[in-house]
Amino acid sequence: MNIEPITGRYIHVAVDGRNYRTYFEENGQGEPLVCLHTAGADSIEFRHLLTDAEITERYRVIAFDMPWHGRSLPPDGWWEEEYRLTREFYVKFIVAFSRALGLDKPILMGCSMGGYVMFDVARQHPDDFGAFISLQGRDYEPAWDGLSKWYRHPEVNANAMVQSLIASLIPATAAPARRHEIEWIYMRCAPGVLPGDFHYAAVDHDSRSYGPELSRIADRLYLIAGDWDWSCFAEHTDRIRQSINGITVVRSPDLGHFPMSEDPVAFRRALDPVLAKIAERGKAGNAARQ
Template sequence: MTGLIEARYLDVAGSTAYVEIAGTGTPVLCVHTAGQSGVQWRQTTARLAALGHQVVVPDLPGHGRSDPAPGGPVQDLQVYSDWCAALIDALGLDRPYVVGCSIGGKTVLDLAVRHGDRISGVVAMAAEASPGHVGLSGLRRELQDVAAPSRSDRTYLGTLAALGRSVPAELAERIARMHRREDPEVSVSDLIGWGTHDVRDGLKDIVCPVQLVAGADDPWIDTGRVRATAAEIPDGRHTVLEGIGHYPMEEMKDFAMILHGWLAELNTRDEVIA
């Protein structure tokens, strides 16, 4: 039944991942934004499944219900790209479509560059190929500031204090990190990844179709750079959404149907390439 959403915990690249799966049919992997979780796709998952897709929505390492990444908060979006590739293997997905927004958009664009032969197509929203516009020095300074007694840090320290002495230190750390949502260290690290990720040199070698999407009102995105990215991809196109900002899947009323249309177009183009 497409209305049911299955929740799974499974090992992916050395840590426990939380994944929601709905429907059967063409697999579609959906990747969330910086510091957030798969809950951002809550209005899309069941509806997209009802349209004939197997929808796979993970929480990236350190986000939502997934364990922290083995090496700590991630500052290199290639790590997320490789993790998504490992998730595809773990679930046995056959050349899925991949969709992402913001750091998720950059992550799926990275998948197209480095793992394009394993996927059928990409929808990269609120993303382009060059480094995102953020103040890296300020973000790195903010990583030092997260040691201040903020609300999330008090939760973190309070959780550690409330655990029994028999709990191993590694497990205690993992539990404490899971208790503070949106972890500011994870969010800031994600944004550092956003500001350093650059796949411009690999665009010409992408072998799957790519649809880039930008909201016209998105303050984080230069639509001209989105257009330029699409122009460098052999089968790349772009769409600008009027009146929409940085989070199309949360802002648009019937986003699932719109995404279904983009996926159908990608499928047609993938058949032509094949």
């Protein structure tokens, strides 16, 4: 038998009086590391990290599917409304999920829109999480919404159309199996979910003015960005670095828009120093308290 050690379960998360039956996977023990998937995808993006023995011997890695994504169904009544992810709901849901699992100041890590929301969560709930790791994070990017119409158009097969966008964001150096794995994850996205997520990423998220507030907790803010992602070039992360005094920015020449999926080894090269820094900070904090 060759059974992976990942456990998948459902937890009921309540937000604004609505119940969300939420799928999550986890593996490992130690400090909780909660992972947020990209727009239009789900927690399967973190499968490599969830089975990385070096990581899971030190961290309880947890990845969940946002409602409407993966195995987390939309709530009852979804058929009467257009799906549009808002900043308010996204932040509330992340905090509610963490509390529902009873996690104590977990490390929060998210990619793309999950990396964008890191700045929103850090601003509104700085003390609920031990550290914030934004992968391919941006402060503001309205252009994502430019293609949303065609992902909803009855004469366009959105499942096929998305493949080109996703392929363009992956490094040419990624192994073909990893590249096509990401494309497949996106091609099975439910109708309207990717443009619904773009509503948050392109319209509702704008953290350009958060600099003064986030600078106060910058020792707990980390930004990892791959050079092959045309939505997150150095000019984009430079603006964040200039705005948030003290944020740690790690740029990788080997990564693109989906670091945890496209090249798990290169991702570890970027992530390990960040986790080491967080651990060091935790030790220093414990020593100070004693």
